[in-house]
Amino acid sequence: MVPDPAAPPGVVCTGLAKTWAGGLVAVRPTDLVLKPGQTTAFVGPSGCGKSTLLRMIAGLEQPSAGHVLIDGKPPAETLRKAGLSVAFQDPSLLPWRSVRGNIELALSLARRPVNRASVDQLIALVGLQGFAEARPAELSGGMRQRAAIARALATEPQLLLLDEPFGAVDELTRQQLAQDLPRIWEARGTTTVLVTHSVTEAVMLSDRVIVFSPRPAEVIADIAIDLARPRSAQDARQPRFAALVEDVFAALTRGAALRDAALAAQ
Amino acid sequence: MTPGPMTPGMTAAQPRPATGSRRAGLAGLGVIVLGWEALGHLLGGTFLLAPPSAVVGYLVENHALMGRALAATLTNALAGFVLGNLAAIALAALALIWPAAQRVVTGVALVIFCLPLVATGPILRVLMGPGDGPQIVLAALAVYYTTLIPLLVGLRAAPSSWFDLVRSYGRGRLAALVHVRMRAALPYLFAGLQIAAPAAILGAMVGEFTGAERGIGVLTVRAMRGLDVEMTWAIATLATGVAVMAYLGIGLLARRVLTDAPPMILAPPAEPRGRSAGLAAALLGAVSVLAVVVLLWGGGLALFGVNPFFAKGPEDVLAALFWQPDAAQTRATLGEALVETGVLLIPGYLAGLIAGAGLAIAFTLLPRLAITAMPLAIALRSVPIVTTAPLIVLMLGRGAVGTVALVAVMVFFPTLVACLHGLRQTPGQVTDVFDSYAAGPLQRLVRLQIPAMLPAFFAAARMAVPAAVLAVTVVEWLATGIGIGTLMALSASVSDHDMLWSAVALVAALSALGYAAVGAVEARVLHIYAPEQSR
Incomplete structure (x- = not known):
């Protein structure tokens, strides 16, 4: 059976272990x-x-x-x-890019087309409307987390x-x-x-x-x-x-x- | 929270100089100019000091000559600035692509940076002829190291989660370089460029001292020979003004381009992760550096087919120092000159460090004074002190005092700025702890602020080693007639190339070792007082 590429995947870990150096x-x-x-x-x-x-x-x-x-x-x-997308504990937004810039970076790293309207929509969805052009330093901690989640969701993982x-x-x-x-x-x-x-x-x-x-x-x-x-x-x-x-x-x-x-x- | 475009005032990450401190700095400058004018009139007729009014008068009167000379110098300085910084970027890229090479790259870069300009100048003059070549090369040599070091720090300055982010989208090192490292390194690059701008002017001027046809360095030598006080002061003022403007101009550009301020302190680059930092590794690094230097030196001469009469290879220098019949005589001459230089260099270096750190500490106890002094000190840090060597010689004479003072001044300003910056780094919460025990300002200074200042102090002390060597050799060569600087100048003029190349090799090796020694102390200090910087 060929899995549907758009369907969410299952994850199987078998005997997964980690020992540091x-x-x-x-x-x-x-x-x-x-x-x-x-x-x-x-x-x-x-x-x-x-x-x-x-x-x-x-x-x-x-x-x-x-x-x-x-x-x-x-x-x-x-x-x-x-x-897949990862959202980290520290929002890990690049400080020199705006909220929009950070989301667009994820899209271009993922080699996806950048659609301005859908980025705007995503920014509104996480409750950051009006802050698309703000840099991370201008945002509160909670707003940065919202921006990081928006970035993680941008590639529709x-x-x-x-x-x-x-x-x-x-x-x-x-x-x-x-x-x-x-x-x-x-x-x-x-x-x-x-x-x-x-x-x-x-x-x-x-x-x-x-x-x-x-x-x-x-x-x-x-x-x-x-x-x-x-x-x-x-x-x-x-x-x-x-x-x-x-x-x-x-x-x-x-x-x-x-x-x-x-x-x-x- | 009103949605909408942000006002510039909200950019918290960008500390701009407050207008208050800028006004205070201008006031301080005004006081200095007035004092200078008064002193000039007081000492009128003593051939020491020309007041600002006379300087301006001279510059207006001779504006055509000065303009031509300045244009020639600035053209060469710019060419050297571009070449030197490109070389720095290429070396940083090499160290990034091939992390195992970083120790050797920085080591070789340091040895080349430590070549005494007063000797490389005449050698390049012989090799390249009377054109602009030597000035450009010296300007490039004067700038590349202070760009390389912050760049190496900057390229690794990003937190690891930014690289995880890039990897989580399935992208590799190239994407990380383009999207993260290059932009994260930009403030560090600007820090290097800002220091490089005045240094390039200095390098070009030293190149002109060695027998160029045009430039303000040529006029400096002419003014000194003719004991022309007004001309000497006019040229020094002009060179200083241009250097400060270049420094401030790049600072202005940096503030427009960057979202956060460039770092003030040239911290040492951390070893790439996974490298051992033990004694054996250090020893291996030193041996590799030596091998590469010898290879570059001997190979370079052979490759360019330079006339062996004036181009001496490593084997010639070893022969001159150890197994030629007159080797003992050569060693004695070099030793004597080095001692003459050392007894002036070391006190000057230490005096500059102590004065810089001491004044910075005094300022924290008198914060009102610091507001006036900080912007002025930052501007004066950019003055290529060597270009003011003629003034110090005029005022303090050709004896020991003048030399010690010049070295001290060369070391003083960068140390002061770094220490003032370091003292500000005291973490606020710890300060609150001290306040909660009602600790007095002296307690706080000794137990908290001075330890917090140490990393900055040692970074400045390390970078000051080659600067002090440059200052002492230039002043010996231009004015005092003793020491290793004079020995190099004399050997060049009488074509004693064995002696000249031996002296160059010795001075470069000793300053690189001095730098490494201060760096070793710094590493220990960082380990105790700023472990996050010494990873």
């Missing part, structure tokens, strides 16, 4: 299957290796063992077709990899961004991976939450989030939501205890 183990061998069109959140304590896992899926980091297949092909092939995209802003702005932006890619049916250490954000945005242990990363829990979409801020007060958040917290606590026990045994 100094011998530091970042990710233990991990098997994961991410279904097409689903949003999966990676949750774990800071520095546990979940970002490394994401970077291996993105093809930005070479695994020490195992492999990643995106739609049955290695990430390098998806990269060549510019079939089938696979979207978000590395704590709302990490560098205050809590209120973070909630606002988590309200506004995910609707855009949810509507497109993109396969999405979200790395975060906010448990409520993970539950609010995902179809599935994978909880990792402290470093080296190891899957501790795989929790399906069966809440109806679209979700709103009010849904966070539902008992079902609270129960799922509780499940994720319990898994995180279990992971920390596991590591402490391992340390005590040494």
